[in-house]
Amino acid sequence: MSNDPIVRFNEVLSRAEESGIELPNAAAFATTGKDSQPTVRMLLLKHVDKRGFVFYTNMRSRKARQLEENTRASACFWWSRLEQQVRVEGPVEAVTDEEANAYFAARPRGSQIAAWASNQSSELLSRDDLMAAVESVSVKYMDRPIPRPPHWSGYRLVPERIEFWVGKPDRLHERYLYTRERDGWKISLLAP
Ligand SMILES: Cc1cc2nc3c(=O)[nH]c(=O)nc-3n(C[C@H](O)[C@H](O)[C@H](O)COP(=O)(O)O)c2cc1C
Structure with missing residues (x-):
């Protein structure tokens, strides 16, 4: 078991990919605006490294409006075949234009x-x-590369807490909480 939660996350994600689970990179992604109403929707994780978890979306969407009001978000992955869940919490930041351009x-x-x-x-x-809007964009960019819309980009969820949940018999599941500290990650075991 790695002391680095990103290494550990990548190990679980690789196992999920190898297991043949559909969309192993799918996560429920929760946001809250200033009205304090949590909202959650599925997104696809497109990149992860020590800086955080990157998701792409429309920057005028409901989630984006909420993130303007409150930058804190949470993602939850669940891989049924592995009986594993990972929860991530922290603030989001915008990815750079270069990253968004490359992915788009x-x-x-x-x-x-x-x-x-x-x-x-x-x-x-x-x-x-x-469908009319789709047709009009198709005609506009006929035979030309399509540039990234300025309102389409990505968020990086910068993890402050990452919890790994591993299913075990008799509901005695294992829960490992990684909490970011100034000089690394603190690991605690939580009761199931
Ligand atoms: C499996 C799955 C993956 C999805 N992936 C994305 C995604 O990566 N980006 C995105 O903007 N919407 C994605 N969606 C659609 C979102 O769930 C949601 O409908 C959309 O982002 C609008 O959410 P909002 O109105 O809360 O902003 C996905 C939906 C499903 C079911």
């Missing part, structure tokens, strides 16, 4: 078009309106 450029063209066409979380009068 690697996305399928259809997803790039959708990033321009869909004003995520706003009310749509009809699906036809969305």
